[in-house]
Each structure stands twice: as structure tokens, then as C-alpha cells.
Amino acid sequence: MATHTIVDLTSVRANNLSRVLNLIREAGSISRAALVRQTGLSATTVSALANDLLASGFVHESGTGRSGGGRPPILLQFDYKFRHVVGVDMGATHLTAVAMDLQGCVVARHFCHYDVIGNPQGTMATICQLAERVIAEAGLEPSRILGLGITIPAPLEGQNLDRLTTIYMPAWEGLDLLGTVQQAFAFPVYLDNDANAGAIAEKWWGVGRSFSNLAYIKLGTGVGSGLILKNEIYRGNGGTAGEIGHTTIDPDGPRCRCGNRGCMESFVGAPAVLAEVARRFDGRRPAWAPEDGLTLNAITTAALAGDPVCRSVVEEAGAYLGIAVANLVNLINPGLVVLGGDLGEAGDLLINTVQAAVLQRAMPKAAREARIVLSELGDDAVAIGAATLAIQHAFEPSNLANTLKTTERR
Ligand SMILES: [Zn+2]
Incomplete structure (x- = not known):
């Protein structure tokens, strides 16, 4: 019994420490009194946790906050450059x-x-x-x-x-x-x-900061989505949730690499867009194309500059993408849909086409509520999200003991 009690106390303390550290990290600086209010923990507990965090080096005491009179409170400030x-x-x-x-x-x-x-x-x-x-x-x-x-x-x-x-x-x-x-x-x-x-990057640092329910759609060689529901990433039963690129758009469409026919990705993925532009130019190299071959970047640039073939191919891809986004909007009613990846460089041309498809096809209330925007973090969104994973994991209760060690590792 005694062992169980100790284990339990340790996990409670780790959970509290993680909550408090994450609140300080999100706020930048915050008073002990505000932490007491936001966590419901006692002032004594918050004070003890704060002492541990001060000793770790992640948090410093500095400045003074607003005060209702009397001595202004000392703030706990997160050091974003400590690690x-x-x-x-x-x-x-x-x-x-x-x-x-x-x-x-x-x-x-x-x-x-x-x-x-x-x-x-x-x-x-x-x-x-x-x-x-x-x-x-x-x-x-x-x-x-x-x-x-x-x-x-x-x-x-x-x-x-x-x-x-x-x-x-x-x-x-x-x-x-x-x-x-x-x-x-x-x-x-x-x-x-x-x-x-x-999705995590946009939620933490980008356009998704104020949204609890959002989807991020990565438009690359493949097309996938990350779903954030109630502020948490949604992985589904076995981790494959969000495979929007493999939802069927055309039952008689081309064979997809997943084995299915007519997946959205086989119309919107980079290889499909490149092949369609090449087909329409019938083997000729258009004046705007790089000498060493077509790229998606060259296609979106030409589309935005008014090339009618590229505009039409991007708009068609956007219309197919829009069908899948309309289905997604009906299913999860997100407040925000963020488009990222190479095709996103087509900007408003893509956004307007997807928006039109969603307004045409999704339930009116859900369609009106879903803002469709481009990634704010651009090309680096996924790499930034990858780095963010390391922050998220480091401050989880189970990893905190290792994270807070002040001694140098190996
Ligand atoms: Zn597929």
C-alpha cells in the first residue's frame, strides 16, 4: 500500500508541475496568485512547484505585475531561450x-x-x-x-x-x-x-491559435490532414485519422497508390497537377517553365501571373480539393481549415475555388463557420510542428523529471 501511495503522489506532483510549467510557458509571465486561480491548487502547492521550476532554470522571477494596491506581485517569467x-x-x-x-x-x-x-x-x-x-x-x-x-x-x-x-x-x-x-x-x-x-504548428504558433477545432491540409506529393479537436490532435483508433487525400472523389477515377480508385490525392497531389499541365501542353515546354522540367512552384507562379492553362489546372485541383473539404466540414464542423504545402502557393486562386466548393456542397451552417485560409507558417510549418512536438513531449508529466534536470546530459 505504501508504495502505491508514493507512486500516486509522484504522478500527482508531476501532473501539477506540468500544468503549472505549461501555464507559465503559455503566459510568458504570470503571478503565483494567477496560477492559484487558474489551477485551483493551493497557494502552498503553487509556491512549492514554483520553487522547483525556479531551480530548474526554465523560470525566473522578474518584473512586477499589476496590483490591486499594496505590494506589487513578483512574476514568474518563462525563459524561452533556456533550451x-x-x-x-x-x-x-x-x-x-x-x-x-x-x-x-x-x-x-x-x-x-x-x-x-x-x-x-x-x-x-x-x-x-x-x-x-x-x-x-x-x-x-x-x-x-x-x-x-x-x-x-x-x-x-x-x-x-x-x-x-x-x-x-x-x-x-x-x-x-x-x-x-x-x-x-x-x-x-x-x-x-x-x-x-x-496542425500542431498552426495551433501553437500560427493562424490556428484561437481555434479549438481545426484542420490543417498538407498539399504535397501526397495530401493529408491533421485534425485538432477540442485543442488536441485527433489520431483515431489506430493513428490513421485525417487521411483526407484517400477519400474517394470519383468512383471511376484513376488508380491511387493506396490501391483505391479516384482518391482526392490522385487529382490534387503534386504528381497529378504536374502530369495534367504536361498533358495540356502536349510535350511542349511553355516559356515560363524551368529548363530542367516542370515544378509545382513554376505552375503556381504561372497561374498567378495569368497563364490560362495553369490557372485552369489549379482551379480544377481546387474544385476536387473543395469536395473533400466540404465533406470534412460536414463531418467535424471545424472553425478553421488551413491549407499548406506546395499547391498553397497558388494563394487566393486556390482558396477561392475551395471556398466556393465548400459553400456549394457543405451544410450551410458548417460551411459559413469554416474559415478557409493559407498557412501562416508557410513552407516551414511542418518542420516547426516537428520541433513543437519536442516541446510538447518534454513538458509532459512523464518526461518532466528528465527535462528539469539541471545537470548536463551525457
Ligand atoms: Zn488513395
Whole structure:
């Protein structure tokens, strides 16, 4: 019995510590009295927790808050630069790494094209190199990094959602991405799906800050969504929630890489848009196209500059995307739908088409309530989300003991 009591007390304390630390982090600075009000904990408990946090170095006492008269309260201030995190966005054809402080400010960034799908061993080695590179470029000591988040362009599976589904990435079959990268670093490494990370990034730092229910749609080689419901990422029963790209738009449509026919992704994914533009130009290279081949960036740029073929292809993709978004709006009634990824560079051209489809097809009330906007964080949204995962995990009750250690690790 005694052992149970101690274990229980420890977890209660870890939970309280996590709540208080996260409140201070979100507020920037806050008084002990405000923490008492917001947590319902006693003043004695908050004071003891605050002492632990002051000793950890994450929190300082500074400044004075507003006072109702008498002695002004001393504020607890979060030090956003006391530790940093690293995020790597692993796309199908690129890697983006960022080092970030605890306030979402990117302090170093590196991007490279890479054959992630076809070259898993090289990808894992490059992820480690890029992480080391952004840490060094930002002038950070590896011992002061809280963790590394990596996002993958596929759903996660396994008991702990720590393995990637290899249906779209057969060359990765049997490989342990998390274990391999973890061996290279003393700080913890975490995995998540790329669209989930985009949703988390927009919720923490971007356009989604004031929304409790939102969807982030990543428009890349594949199309996926991250769903935030009641302020938490929604993963579904087995971790595959949000696979909006594989919802059926046309029962007789082309075969998709998932095996189904007529998936939204087979009309909206980057390969489909590139193929459609190439088909309409019938093998000729348009004047605006780069010499080494069509890119999505060149297509969206040409569309915005008024090229009629590119405009029409982007609008058609937007109309298909809009059908899927209308279905999503009917299903989860989000306050916000954020479009990110390469096709998002088409800006208002894409937004207006998707908006029109949603207004035409979704339940009027849900359609009116759903704001459809572009990502505020742009190309780095997913990498920033990957880094944010490391913050989120570091301040969870189960990881706090390790996070708050003031002694240098390894
Ligand atoms: Zn599919």
C-alpha cells in the first residue's frame, strides 16, 4: 500500500508541475496568485512547484505585475531561450530541418531536395547531419537541446505509434527510423505524421491559435490532414485519422497508390497537377517553365501571373480539393481549415475555388463557420510542428523529471 501511495503522489506532483510549467510557458509571465486561480491548487502547492521550476532554470522571477494596491506581485517569467528544440520535416522528396527556441522562433534552418521514398539509409543519415548542422549553425550546445521531432509523409502505426506505415514507402520496410536516429543523439527523438505536425504548428504558433477545432491540409506529393479537436490532435483508433487525400472523389477515377480508385490525392497531389499541365501542353515546354522540367512552384507562379492553362489546372485541383473539404466540414464542423504545402502557393486562386466548393456542397451552417485560409507558417510549418512536438513531449508529466534536470546530459 505504501508504495502505491508514493507512486500516486509522484504522478500527482508531476501532473501539477506540468500544468503549472505549461501555464507559465503559455503566459510568458504570470503571478503565483494567477496560477492559484487558474489551477485551483493551493497557494502552498503553487509556491512549492514554483520553487522547483525556479531551480530548474526554465523560470525566473522578474518584473512586477499589476496590483490591486499594496505590494506589487513578483512574476514568474518563462525563459524561452533556456533550451532549444530541433524539428525535421521528412517529405517524399525533401528534408527541412529547423532549430527553434521555446517560443516558436526558428534560429537556424536548412532545406534540401532528397529521394526520401527511394533511399531510406541515406535519408536517416541526412536527417542526423541536418539536425547536427542546425544545432551548430545556431551556436547551440547539444546538451541544451530538449529533443528532436521528425515528421513522416505517411501514417504512423505500432503500439506506440512509432513506426511508419510502409504502404507508400516500400523501401522502408523493416527499418527502424526512430531507433536509428535516436542512436545518434543523447536527447529524445519523436515521430509524428507530417500533417499532424502542421496542425500542431498552426495551433501553437500560427493562424490556428484561437481555434479549438481545426484542420490543417498538407498539399504535397501526397495530401493529408491533421485534425485538432477540442485543442488536441485527433489520431483515431489506430493513428490513421485525417487521411483526407484517400477519400474517394470519383468512383471511376484513376488508380491511387493506396490501391483505391479516384482518391482526392490522385487529382490534387503534386504528381497529378504536374502530369495534367504536361498533358495540356502536349510535350511542349511553355516559356515560363524551368529548363530542367516542370515544378509545382513554376505552375503556381504561372497561374498567378495569368497563364490560362495553369490557372485552369489549379482551379480544377481546387474544385476536387473543395469536395473533400466540404465533406470534412460536414463531418467535424471545424472553425478553421488551413491549407499548406506546395499547391498553397497558388494563394487566393486556390482558396477561392475551395471556398466556393465548400459553400456549394457543405451544410450551410458548417460551411459559413469554416474559415478557409493559407498557412501562416508557410513552407516551414511542418518542420516547426516537428520541433513543437519536442516541446510538447518534454513538458509532459512523464518526461518532466528528465527535462528539469539541471545537470548536463551525457
Ligand atoms: Zn488513395
